[in-house]
Amino acid sequence: MLAAVTSMSGKVNRGAGVPKKGEVIDHAWRPLAKQPLPAGQPRTWYVSHNRRLKAMRLAIALLDSGAFAPDQATNEKIRETAEVVGVHRPSDATCRMVRRLMAAQR
Numbered sequence: 001m002l003a004a005v006t007s008m009s010g011k012v013n014r015g016a017g018v019p020k021k022g023e024v025i026d027h028a029w030r031p032l033a034k035q036p037l038p039a040g041q042p043r044t045w046y047v048s049h050n051r052r053l054k055a056m057r058l059a060i061a062l063l064d065s066g067a068f069a070p071d072q073a074t075n076e077k078i079r080e081t082a083e084v085v086g087v088h089r090p091s092d093a094t095c096r097m098v099r100r101l102m103a104a105q106r
Helices: 043-065 075-085 092-103
Strands: none
Touching: 043 075, 043 092, 075 092
């Protein structure tokens, strides 16, 4: 659970929450409050959703570390980055997804 955060104005904020449409995010340094996943989906949906989230986190971390091309992101480098970021060891499928995200057109 996210702890209460004091903003620069001195007010206590109980988590950033998910911004509403058109709302400006002025607190990028704080994580958004986690929302529960929708109920009633098949288990495979949850597995692929969590895999996509992990792949995005790892791709962002690799880009921040200077690996900008998919061929620079070997399975070993992705797994080392996962240890640094603090996520569980990714599978081969997640490593492939990380490389696909890095190769996507911007």
